[in-house]
Amino acid sequence: MIIVAAAIAIFLARPDPARATQVRIPLTIDYIALREALKRKLYTAPGGRAQLWNGIDDCQFLYAENPEFSRATAGGPATIKLETANSLGLGVSMGSRCLNAIQWSGIVEALGVPYIGPGLQLKFHFTDLNLYDSAHHKTQLVSQAFDLIKSYLIPQLDDFSYDLKPAVQQLGAMVADSITPEAADRVHSAIASLAAEPNIVALDDGIRVTLVMTVPDIPTPTAIPGARGGADRTGGDATSPTPAELKAFQDTLDQWDAFLVFSIKQLGDAVGDQQFRDQLLQILLDSRYRLVQALNNPPAAAEPDPVRALFLDEWRQLHDAVRAAARRGMLGAHALEFMSFISAGDALFALDQAAPALGMRISAADLRRLAHIMAPDAPGDPLQFNYREDRDLKKLFAVPEPPASRHPIEEEDVPPSAPGASPSSGGASTAAPDGSPSGGSIPLPSPGPGASRRASRQIARLAPLLLPMLSVLSPREAAAAQKEKDDGPAMLPRLQEVADRLYRLVVTEDNAQTYRRDMDLLLDLSAERQLGESAVDADDATTYVMLVLSAAWQESCWRQFVMARAGIRWLESATGDIGVMQVNKHVWRGFYDIDRLKWNVLYNAGAGCEILARMMRYASAQQRFDPVPVAGHLARSAYAAYNGGPGACNRWRRREPPALKQIDSSFWDKYRAVQDGTPIDILSCARTWGHPWAN
DSSP, X not given: OHHHXXXXXXXXXXXXOOOOXXXXXXXXXXXXHHHHXXXXXXXXXXXXXXXXXXXXXXTEEEEEEEEEEEEOSSSOTTOXXXXXXXXXXXXXXXXTEEEEEXXXXXEEEEEEEEEEETTTEEEEEEEEEEEEOXXXXXXXXXXXXXXXXXXXXXXXXXXXXXXXXXXXXXHHHHHHHHSOHHHHHHHHHHHHTOEEEEEEEEOSSEEEEEEEEEEOOOOOOOOOTTOTTOXXXXXXXXXXXXXXXXXXXXXXXXXXXXXXXXXXXXHXXXXXXXXXXXXXXXXXXXXXXXXXXXXXXXXOTTXXXXXXHHHHHHHHHHHHHHHHHHHXXXXXXXXXHHHXXXXXXXXXXXXXXXXXXXTOOOOHHHHHHHHHXXXXXXXXXXXXXXXXXXXXXXXXXXXXXXXXXXXXXXXXXXXXXXXXXOOSXXXXXXXXXXXXXXXXXXXXXXXXXXXXXXXXXXXXXXXXXXXXXGGGSOHHHHHHHHHHHHOGGXXXXXXXXXXXXXXXXXXXXXXXXXXXXXXXXXXXXXXHHHHHHSOOOGGGHHHHHHHHHHXXXXXXXXXXXXXXXXXXXXXXXXXXXXXXXXXXXXXXXXXXXXXXXXXXXXXXXXXXXXXXXXXXXXXXXXTTTOSXXXXXXXXXXXXXXHHHOGGGTTGGGSOOOHHHHHHHHHHHHHHHXXXXXXXXXXXXXXXXXXXXXXX
């Protein structure tokens, strides 16, 4: 229905009056959709079989399995081929055994010609049959057996039809939700006039039918009252969006994101293939990174609508992923619903793309209709939007829970803390303004960032020499040492201890040295903990730790908290990036607890480390760029993905817009500084924060 929608919209959107016109529209019905519809009609016996014939007992049977449509290489341009596995038995029951005169299993190939029957029913007339063995070599059967297959299979196939009316009616219903009543009436009139030409062509991916419709006269469209930039706007810049328009713009983005999450969860739950799930996650993340860009740059009246471009681009990616999964046979029992969902969405998005002059916009009702095509029995509103953690989403994409400190989570409406205020929990150690514990032993000083980086590199070089020395340990001692090394939970108290010292702490001239030491330790330990839990290659461990440190430098200047008027608040950018790792609340909605990202520096660092590890895996998969791995290239690609989404991981290799080039160049400078052991000057960095290339 894509081309149906596009043709209607193109003709209805013309600004000049036009006479009623006959329009010829090529329409392609996908072979996958045909296959699933045939299975629902005929292959309904247990095990997905079509029970074609049963004789007087269990020794006499004929059934079919696993149908597949395709274009025939012989028989004319309209000929299609259906292949289906068949099993035939012609025997006599003798006690508990069958004495089979004929027993055959193989493949039946039926050649036929499609045609349009009454009421827009796509039907088929099958004539020729060919029989093959399991290796697809031609085989022969006695005439009695061949005639039996032909007499029972052909009528069943000839009786099958694919109804085009529901798709047309569904399109009409969605149109009614999306454009003015006057335009909708003309669209419905055009759809009602649909008829089919007799010429049908078999293509590689489906059957092409040519439909004809009569498009009514089109009056010249008038200005829509209240439209962006319209003459009735009062006051202010006529090209700038009003507050109401900004609110509607954000609501539209939120609805799309909720719809995409709903769709991806339905698809991911039904298909357990990891490659398919990785595709779905990349589509979701790339969409959300683009949502953030759109939210930060709402269009003026004369500018193209970024929402429509986003919808169309991400829908194409989802369309391609679902079709590829269908071709691999991964959609299972949900295949027809999922393919119908894709077909209906294709039509809707094509209509939206072609009809902007009508004021056509994809509505919330449209998205709900699409969602219910995919999952008609799913409870709740598929467009529900909130920032709460989504346990199902986290489980689907294996997102672990970051470690958290021992302090309570404070809600956003809690008044800001005064400088130097103590944590609100009882019993936990409090932090003095200089970062030292207020009531306990002062921790031993640890090396600064440069020293720890240099020490790490020295240990890495010495490790091959030290490993043989472990053999002098007793097995029990060696096991204990290995357990201490591998025991992830043993690291949590150390992380919580340093997080206690950083709780609500704002870096100042007085505490800069101890603050930098503690934040360096927190980031180091968080990276090491993530290495023990993620699939980062062991050869990339050092690169990953430096990536974490340099990304935190680039993103926040190693700060979780800042002074805001009279109190202390979490660091947050204009686009919703939060805390030391600047985890974006829009991009990672549902994956992480937003309040913990704000108030819990340990949780924020852990979330950022997990995201960087995931982006590093995306970057590692781009082996065509670096057949021989280059550590610096891997770090640059992982950060680009962290900053701009998985689809941006190789942007630094291309000709970039100046702003992005500055960001990527600035990160690269910081990564090399960390690599060389150069410590971060947090205060100088903070003074230019908000211009990443200047930090």
